[in-house]
Amino acid sequence: MKAIESEGHILKVVENALPDTPVFESIEPVQLNSSWNPEDVWITVRGSNFVEGNTVVMSDAVPSELETEFVSENELSVLVPAFWMSDPSRIRLRVESYSDSDLVSQEATIEILNTIGLNLPTLSPFRRCL
Numbered sequence: 001m002k003a004i005e006s007e008g009h010i011l012k013v014v015e016n017a018l019p020d021t022p023v024f025e026s027i028e029p030v031q032l033n034s035s036w037n038p039e040d041v042w043i044t045v046r047g048s049n050f051v052e053g054n055t056v057v058m059s060d061a062v063p064s065e066l067e068t069e070f071v072s073e074n075e076l077s078v079l080v081p082a083f084w085m086s087d088p089s090r091i092r093l094r095v096e097s098y099s100d101s102d103l104v105s106q107e108a109t110i111e112i113l114n115t116i117g118l119n120l121p122t123l124s125p126f127r128r129c130l
Helices: 082-086
Strands: 002-006 009-013 024-026 031-033 040-050 054-059 069-074 075-080 089-097 108-113
Touching: 024 089, 024 108, 031 082, 040 089, 054 069, 054 075, 075 082
Parallel strands: 031 108
Antiparallel strands: 002 009, 024 040, 040 075, 054 089, 069 075, 089 108
């Protein structure tokens, strides 16, 4: 894939037969508990147009690309890193195609609950800044 910019216009040449844009329908579970001793957790992402070897789940946190296992065209297993559960937060997730970065689903949010009793000031709902 190549993009050429000329006089303020972008021309993008793409390969034939690109997959359809991934559709993000749900996350299960949508909330996880924070923990003093967190461990990695697998969650399920459901939607459509997932393609084996060409679909990945991205986040607005670190790491931005999450370990993703293809289950079917409608389901992915996604590894949430343990350190995300060390404090309460909300993290936005989206599904993307490796073939074309413009093929991106809508976002969904997973929430890490304050189950360890931290007394934190109110911050932006998407405060994950590492």
